[in-house]
Amino acid sequence: MLNLVSILIGLVTLASGIVAFFPFLGWMNWLVIPIGIVGAAVGALSSSNGGRNLNIVLIIIFALRLMLGGGIF
Template sequence: MGLISLLWGIVAVLWMIAALIPFLGWGNWFMIPFAAIGAVIAAIGLLFTRSEHNARAKAGLWLNGIAILVGVVRLGLGGGFI
């Protein structure tokens, strides 16, 4: 689960970077739910792995959380929540 969430987080962050480009901000509407699913996978990975083996799940959770936060801020600044 940790590796899946880490890879999911990397894809979400790359998608977030692409959605920062003008006229591609609509990608945030799809990236935020995608990253939320990755955060849920990371949380499940944290619950079911031992504390010494959950670094990948923690990294995936952080990456997905950052992608969600930046996507929400970007939509808020661009007027995407109308």
């Protein structure tokens, strides 16, 4: 059950992160990354690894986007 919750949090993170890829909306990654961290924490409590892995991948992708944009753009 916790794995399903983690996957749902990951999907919310993904949808929000796609919006943050648009120019001048990179600041949204400061909001998206903590949501992914919560999803990874919930996934870590689960017996399955799918939700945790999804959130970890999303955190890495959006953190790279944040670094490439200089933290703002």
